[in-house]
Amino acid sequence: MRWLTDPAYRPGALIFQRGIAVIYLMGFLCAAYQFRALAGERGLTPVPVYLRRVSFRRAPSIFQFHYSDRFFAVVAWSGVALSATVLAGLADVVPLWTSMLLWAVLWVLYLSIVNVGQVWYGFGWESLLCEAGFLTIFLGNARTAPPVLVLWLLRWLLFRLEFGAGLIKMRGDRCWRDLTCLYYHHETQPMPNPLSWYFHRLPKPLHRVEVAANHVTQLIVPFGLFAPQPYATVAAAIVIVTQFWLILSGNFAWLNWITAILATSVVDWRAIARTLGLPDLPRPTAEPVWHQALVIAVTALAVVLSYWPARNLISQRQRMNASFNPLHLVNSYGAFGSITKTRYEVVIQGTEDPEPGPDSEWREYEFNGKPGDPRRRPRQFAPYHLRLDWMMWFAGLSSVYAEPWIVPLTEKLLQNDRPTLRLLRRNPFPDAPPAVVRARLYRYRFTTWRERRETGRWWDRRLVREYLPPIGLRPTAGAAR
Known part of the structure; x- marks a missing residue:
């Protein structure tokens, strides 16, 4: 044949x-x-x-x-x-x-x-x-x-x-x-x-x-x-x-x-x-x-x-990236059926102050790929896949995406958990874990040509709201807002 x-x-x-x-x-x-x-x-x-x-x-x-x-x-x-x-x-x-x-x-x-x-x-x-x-x-x-x-x-x-x-x-x-x-x-x-x-x-x-x-x-x-x-x-x-x-x-x-x-x-x-x-x-x-x-x-x-x-x-109700069998054979594909018009980023911060107040110093955790410090230029990682960074992007779209893992993530940070910290670019508490961790939601946008020349920043960001309230090592049950 x-x-x-x-x-x-x-x-x-x-x-x-x-x-x-x-x-x-x-x-x-x-x-x-x-x-x-x-x-x-x-x-x-x-x-x-x-x-x-x-x-x-x-x-x-x-x-x-x-x-x-x-x-x-x-x-x-x-x-x-x-x-x-x-x-x-x-x-x-x-x-x-x-x-x-x-x-x-x-x-x-x-x-x-x-x-x-x-x-x-x-x-x-x-x-x-x-x-x-x-x-x-x-x-x-x-x-x-x-x-x-x-x-x-x-x-x-x-x-x-x-x-x-x-x-x-x-x-x-x-x-x-x-x-x-x-x-x-x-x-x-x-x-x-x-x-x-x-x-x-x-x-x-x-x-x-x-x-x-x-x-x-x-x-x-x-x-x-x-x-x-x-x-x-x-x-x-x-x-x-x-x-x-x-x-x-x-x-x-x-x-x-x-x-x-x-x-x-x-x-x-x-x-x-x-x-x-x-x-x-x-x-x-x-x-x-x-x-x-x-x-x-x-x-x-x-x-x-x-x-x-x-x-x-x-189908008019076309499903995106769907598998119809557990072996993932002959699937449906598609991406970005809807486009996000505004970028929201969840920024995780910690403090050594066990009872944070207006004067407490909050330090930010830096991720490898997702935007954080506005002065840091975006990096190239693909085809390597930074899974936590991607899920942090989804968390910025809706707290529903973060519900299974965002609170456990903060608990790991409160313990300076080594495997978790290896997923991050920078741990602002290298010597001892923070006393309290929180998450805040920011709106990010790319700077203009003029802003880029004057400030050296790739991003401009504005605080939107609190995303996760301050959590200590033994927090009461909470969820992302």
């Missing part, structure tokens, strides 16, 4: 697989360094507590059988090591069944983390990595021709990702339809990067052009992914260029990176190599029959599971 494979796409498949290995590596590194403080045994939302009320069927994970911080560290660092070896090419020098096993282990380990990660792993790119990682298992290695059916499933994934994002915008905030969303987005996005201030200060007519180009890329170009070559390559190239524009303007973890990586699987790299006069790669062998049978079975499963995301795409 030679029609089931296409050797011409082996270069693209290899590039795609290396890219997925990089994203896996980043995901496992984030887990190794952050998970203990966020959801470990003594974390802000402890996994053992979560597992007592969630069944294996609802959240399949190896941690359903056993969880400890030490065991989690073994899993996370094993994922780091395996990702690195696959990135180095291990999967291409072993037999096909071994290569598939390596990719399958990566998928199982990361799915296990996602399914117990709770709010810290509720982002769309987690499901995206799970779905793309699952398809990677069946893509073969350098010795085999890539299966055509898997290549089409990757295109179907990229189509849902881009077209779903386009539809959610057109159905959502009016500013997407009147082309004004980028008047606000670069300033109010979850985590600006070093160039976001400059993007925000671009002329408004150019912002309107950006939005219009975004609509073309997400609502028209995705259909070109299913066209014959070279049109599919052109469509994929447009997606890649657009994603790098987004990478330049913001910190969206690995969302833009994995989208660009997906698009590389569509590109006809062999035709490009011939155009450039480069030597062709050795012709891979055909897949064994057992592998072809597996690919057909997986394709049939994907077709069945596609019913729910396809129905979601045409």
Whole structure:
């Protein structure tokens, strides 16, 4: 059944697989360094507590059988090591069944983390990595021709990702339809990067052009992914260029990176190599029959599971970043259906005064990525994902997002808890913990060109209100206002 494979796409498949290995590596590194403080045994939302009320069927994970911080560290660092070896090419020098096993282990380990990660792993790119990682298992290695059916499933994934994002915008905030969303987005996005201030200060007519180009890329170009070559390559190239524009303007973890990586699987790299006069790669062998049978079975499963995301795409009540099964296969995607027009930031402060008064000195905790000190320039972290910083952005939108973890966070700060402090950029109480901690809500905006020159500040901020009242080490039950 030679029609089931296409050797011409082996270069693209290899590039795609290396890219997925990089994203896996980043995901496992984030887990190794952050998970203990966020959801470990003594974390802000402890996994053992979560597992007592969630069944294996609802959240399949190896941690359903056993969880400890030490065991989690073994899993996370094993994922780091395996990702690195696959990135180095291990999967291409072993037999096909071994290569598939390596990719399958990566998928199982990361799915296990996602399914117990709770709010810290509720982002769309987690499901995206799970779905793309699952398809990677069946893509073969350098010795085999890539299966055509898997290549089409990757295109179907990229189509849902881009077209779903386009539809959610057109159905959502009016500013997407009147082309004004980028008047606000670069300033109010979850985590600006070093160039976001400059993007925000671009002329408004150019912002309107950006939005219009975004609509073309997400609502028209995705259909070109299913066209014959070279049109599919052109469509994929447009997606890649657009994603790098987004990478330049913001910190969206690995969302833009994995989208660009997906698009590389569509590109006809062999035709490009011939155009450039480069030597062709050795012709891979055909897949064994057992592998072809597996690919057909997986394709049939994907077709069945596609019913729910396809129905979601045409629904007027389209859901954004929704998984319809606990394995996170064939999901719906989309982002920024509504745009925040005003930026609010929760600023956490502490004092050594056990009974704070008007004259008490309050010192601020600094986070790595989220805005804090108005003089500090936004930093670049993506594709690394600062999970607490992102959730702090959501907390500024509504205290509902912060209810499960904001009070536990203040309690950890009152104890100078080391794992928690490792998530921060600066602890203003290095010698002894504060006596009292509070949180205040500020309105942030980017400074103008003139303000930037005169003050050296990237941000201007104004106090809005108290967010969390002062809490001591033994506070009475409280909640964010």
